[in-house]
Amino acid sequence: MVQTMNDYKYSDITGKIIGAAMKVHSTLGNGFQEVIYQRALTIELAKAALSYQRELEMPIFYDDQQIGTRRVDFLVEDKVMVELKAISQLEDVHLAQAINYLEAYHLEIGLLINFGAKSLEWRRVINSPNRR
Numbered sequence: 001m002v003q004t005m006n007d008y009k010y011s012d013i014t015g016k017i018i019g020a021a022m023k024v025h026s027t028l029g030n031g032f033q034e035v036i037y038q039r040a041l042t043i044e045l046a047k048a049a050l051s052y053q054r055e056l057e058m059p060i061f062y063d064d065q066q067i068g069t070r071r072v073d074f075l076v077e078d079k080v081m082v083e084l085k086a087i088s089q090l091e092d093v094h095l096a097q098a099i100n101y102l103e104a105y106h107l108e109i110g111l112l113i114n115f116g117a118k119s120l121e122w123r124r125v126i127n128s129p130n131r132r
Contacts, residue, residue, distance in 0.1 A: 008124065010109050013050065013080050018122055020044035021113050025120040034086040037115040038073060041084070045076065052076045060104050072101060081110035081125075090114045090121050102127035 008014070024040040038054065045052050055071045074082035083098045090112065098112040102125060114121040 008109075010077075010080055013077050014109065014111055014124060016048045016050055017045070017076055017080065017082060017111055018113075020048050020050075021115070021122065022120055025115055028115070030086075030116050030118055032086060032115070034084050034115070037086055038084055041074070041082075045074070050076050051078075058105050070101065070104065072105065075107075079107070079109065081105060081107050083110065083112050085112070085114040086116040087114060088116055090117075090123065095123060095125065098123070098125045099127065 020041060021044070023044050024037055028037065028040060042052070042054060053075045055073065056075050057069050057071050059066045060068045060070055072081050073084045076082055081098075081102055083094075083101060085094060087094075094112060094114075098110050102108070102110045108127050110125040110127070112123040112125055
C-alpha cells in the first residue's frame with residue numbers, strides 16, 4: 001500500500017508548516033542566523049491561521065523528577081513540535097535530538113526544518129511508542 005502525505009497524522013498541520021517554511025526560505029534564502037528564520041516563520045504561520053507558541057520552555061523529566069528545561073522553537077496547534085536549524089546540512093544527531101524532544105515533551109509528531117542549506121530541508125519526526 002502506498003501512503004500519501006494525507007495518510008499521516010496531523011498532515012494538514014505539517015503541510016501548512018512546511019509550506020510556510022518554504023515561503024520563508026524562498027524569500028530569504030540561506031545564510032541567516034536561526035532567529036531570523038524563526039521570526040519570519042512566525043509571520044507565515046500567522047498567515048496560515050495556525051496557532052503556535054514560540055520558544056516554549058518545557059520541563060525535562062528523569063525518573064519522574066524535573067531535571068531541567070528545554071525551549072522548543074515552536075509548538076504548533078498544541079500538537080506538532082517544530083525544531084529549526086540554520087546549518088549547512090542536517091545530520092543524524094539533529095534527528096536524534098528532535099526525536100528525544102518529542103519523547104521528553106510527550107508529543108507524537110514533530111518537524112525538523114533546516115534553513116541553512118541551499119534548498120530547504122525538512123524531516124517529519126515521529127515518537128513511536130515501540131521505538132525503545
